Amino acid sequence: MRESSPGIVTFGESMALFMPQEHKSIERAATLEQSFGGAESNVAIGLARLGASVGWFGALGDDPFGKLILKALRGEGVDVSRARLNKEAPTGMMFREHVAGKLGVHYFRKHSAASQMCPEDLDEDYIRGAKLLHVTGITAALSDNCRKTIRRAIDIAKDAGVLVSFDPNLRLKLWSIEEARETLLPLAADADYFLPGWDELKLLYDTDDYADIKKRLNDLKAITIIKGMGDSTVVLDKETEISIPFYPAEQVVDTVGAGDGFCAGFLAGIMKGMQPVEAVRLASINGSLVVQMRGDWEALPEWDVVEQRMSAKAWVER
Numbered sequence: 001m002r003e004s005s006p007g008i009v010t011f012g013e014s015m016a017l018f019m020p021q022e023h024k025s026i027e028r029a030a031t032l033e034q035s036f037g038g039a040e041s042n043v044a045i046g047l048a049r050l051g052a053s054v055g056w057f058g059a060l061g062d063d064p065f066g067k068l069i070l071k072a073l074r075g076e077g078v079d080v081s082r083a084r085l086n087k088e089a090p091t092g093m094m095f096r097e098h099v100a101g102k103l104g105v106h107y108f109r110k111h112s113a114a115s116q117m118c119p120e121d122l123d124e125d126y127i128r129g130a131k132l133l134h135v136t137g138i139t140a141a142l143s144d145n146c147r148k149t150i151r152r153a154i155d156i157a158k159d160a161g162v163l164v165s166f167d168p169n170l171r172l173k174l175w176s177i178e179e180a181r182e183t184l185l186p187l188a189a190d191a192d193y194f195l196p197g198w199d200e201l202k203l204l205y206d207t208d209d210y211a212d213i214k215k216r217l218n219d220l221k222a223i224t225i226i227k228g229m230g231d232s233t234v235v236l237d238k239e240t241e242i243s244i245p246f247y248p249a250e251q252v253v254d255t256v257g258a259g260d261g262f263c264a265g266f267l268a269g270i271m272k273g274m275q276p277v278e279a280v281r282l283a284s285i286n287g288s289l290v291v292q293m294r295g296d297w298e299a300l301p302e303w304d305v306v307e308q309r310m311s312a313k314a315w316v317e318r
Helices: 039-049 064-075 124-128 137-142 144-160 177-189 198-204 210-218 258-271 276-290 303-310
Strands: 008-011 015-020 032-037 054-057 059-061 084-086 093-099 102-108 132-136 163-167 223-229 232-237 240-245
Touching: 008 039, 015 064, 032 039, 032 064, 039 054, 039 064, 039 132, 039 137, 039 258, 059 064, 064 084, 124 144, 132 137, 132 144, 132 258, 137 144, 137 177, 144 163, 144 177, 163 258, 177 198, 198 210, 198 223, 210 232, 223 258, 223 276, 232 276, 240 276, 258 276, 276 303
Parallel strands: 008 054, 008 132, 015 093, 059 084, 132 163
Antiparallel strands: 015 032, 093 102, 223 232, 232 240
16 A cells, blocks of 8 residues: 555545534524534544544635634544645535424535536545545535546546445435436446445335345445344345344434444444454444434544444443
8 A cells, every 4th residue: 555545535525514502493593503524524534533544535615614624634633635625616514403303404515616526636546545445425416527536536446456435325405316326326336345225225226125126236246235224234245144233322312424433433344354244333333322422423433432332341431
């Protein structure tokens, strides 16, 4: 591996995040908390906290929000040396609220700096020097240029023998299911690790017949990790199928970021040399800890906390 590249590389859009304190609607909130979030940057922070070598890159506006995001990621131990600030386009923003007990998210990301990413922005040597490239379907949904960028990044990785992890992260606010299928299924076909949710698979394959979906997944070269099959995660590796129960959460405060926490745990496990089933167990613990605190990435645990749960050590209060 090149010294200039971390073990895992990921990229995508990270946005400024604003939300009312506690569970209020934006309309009735006097103040808003400021943070940031994005599937790939959340995963990068989760990986860094679990001891993995990880880099995130993408385009942010050359504005206070973009600078805040870069400083926070750098402070978490994520390499952001390939990220760039765009003077011509802003950092995207999202506003989150709870209305009538349901989560609502409002995006302001049209014409954002991230949506203008193009293949020429990629540092090919940075990708080639990694061990694994992690991408999500959110990036592909942002614009035609972003679709070309994610396609090129995967081609670079495959050509260099770099493993590819793909989470479809289906967002139907960004595009139609027909557009999503046309783009995401070919990306899944090139992945080494495919991490869809069960509900996403039903939409992508347009069926709720598990036997049919399983057959299509077995045609892929990837090891598939199906999240949310009842109360379990299913690992499909060709003809081998193993179901792993969710790790229980003592309390559920906020489910936002649970999927990113799961993904970070799984990839950290793979990087630590674990077999997929063992990595899923780590991922399940990571995800369960995330939902017990509020925030996109703030609740992502450190490695020693997860390791204690894995080894069933008692928690020692200091």
